[in-house]
Amino acid sequence: MDPLTWIQEPLQYDFFLRALAAVVLVSVLCALVGAWVVLRGLSYIGDAMSHAVFPGIVAAFLMKGNLLLGALIAAVLTALGIGAVGQRSGLKQDSAIGIVFVGMFALGVVMLSRASTFTTDLSNFLIGNPLGVTPADLWGALVVTVLVGAVLTATQKELLLASFDPTEARATGLPVRLLESLLLVLIGLVVVLTVQLVGTTLSVSLLITSSAAARLLARSLQKMIALAALLGALGGVAGLYLSYYLNTAPGATIVLVNTAAFGLALALRRRDA
Numbered sequence: 001m002d003p004l005t006w007i008q009e010p011l012q013y014d015f016f017l018r019a020l021a022a023v024v025l026v027s028v029l030c031a032l033v034g035a036w037v038v039l040r041g042l043s044y045i046g047d048a049m050s051h052a053v054f055p056g057i058v059a060a061f062l063m064k065g066n067l068l069l070g071a072l073i074a075a076v077l078t079a080l081g082i083g084a085v086g087q088r089s090g091l092k093q094d095s096a097i098g099i100v101f102v103g104m105f106a107l108g109v110v111m112l113s114r115a116s117t118f119t120t121d122l123s124n125f126l127i128g129n130p131l132g133v134t135p136a137d138l139w140g141a142l143v144v145t146v147l148v149g150a151v152l153t154a155t156q157k158e159l160l161l162a163s164f165d166p167t168e169a170r171a172t173g174l175p176v177r178l179l180e181s182l183l184l185v186l187i188g189l190v191v192v193l194t195v196q197l198v199g200t201t202l203s204v205s206l207l208i209t210s211s212a213a214a215r216l217l218a219r220s221l222q223k224m225i226a227l228a229a230l231l232g233a234l235g236g237v238a239g240l241y242l243s244y245y246l247n248t249a250p251g252a253t254i255v256l257v258n259t260a261a262f263g264l265a266l267a268l269r270r271r272d273a
Helices: 003-012 014-039 044-052 052-063 066-088 093-113 120-127 135-154 158-164 167-169 175-200 201-215 223-246 248-273
Strands: none
Touching: 003 014, 003 223, 014 052, 014 135, 014 158, 014 175, 014 201, 014 223, 044 135, 044 175, 052 066, 052 093, 066 093, 066 175, 066 201, 093 201, 135 158, 135 175, 158 167, 158 175, 167 223, 201 223, 223 248
């Protein structure tokens, strides 16, 4: 098979085209907040959030409501809870994340244990499938990407100061706690959307692995975000093609490609050091 045919063959399928678009959109979305996650040392929060929204999903499922809406409500409550525990207890943020997410996940398990049925709709939401993305999912991802990008762009200077010099930020009158809660809420929203589209494993990989690789190579926040989006998109496209021809799970294949890209970035960083 010649290279052109190799590239064109999967493109005849609409589901593959939608998967490509979804991976690129999610890569950009995850890069927007992933840079902050890596710089703030919040890598734990991606996996934590994907589990902490469980009670919201279960509640929506039991009430026959919208699963995404239930997850979004749980994400916001989790983000606010993490901020409140960290500020009131004086514990480090990773401890606050662990306390809140374990409690939320346990609440979801208890709620689910009371349910008499368990349908594939709920499991599909938790597992995700890039090849099952719908046009409506793509439009939703685009709207959230524009919204998150606009908020982060508008508050970038304030977030930088509040993140790395909170004492100075408070002295200048910035609402440090509000800014921290805003960042946590945005991370939660991104995690919920990406988990629904591509699943927990790929969501965390795009949020952390691509941004961590970009951190090794980029010198500024803007370049880090752009490089993370590029690496995530290229890894997603390469992973989808490999999964198509190797008949492997698309999400896991993309994760392996992203991990290999991080390894390459690490090798280049060491060589330059």
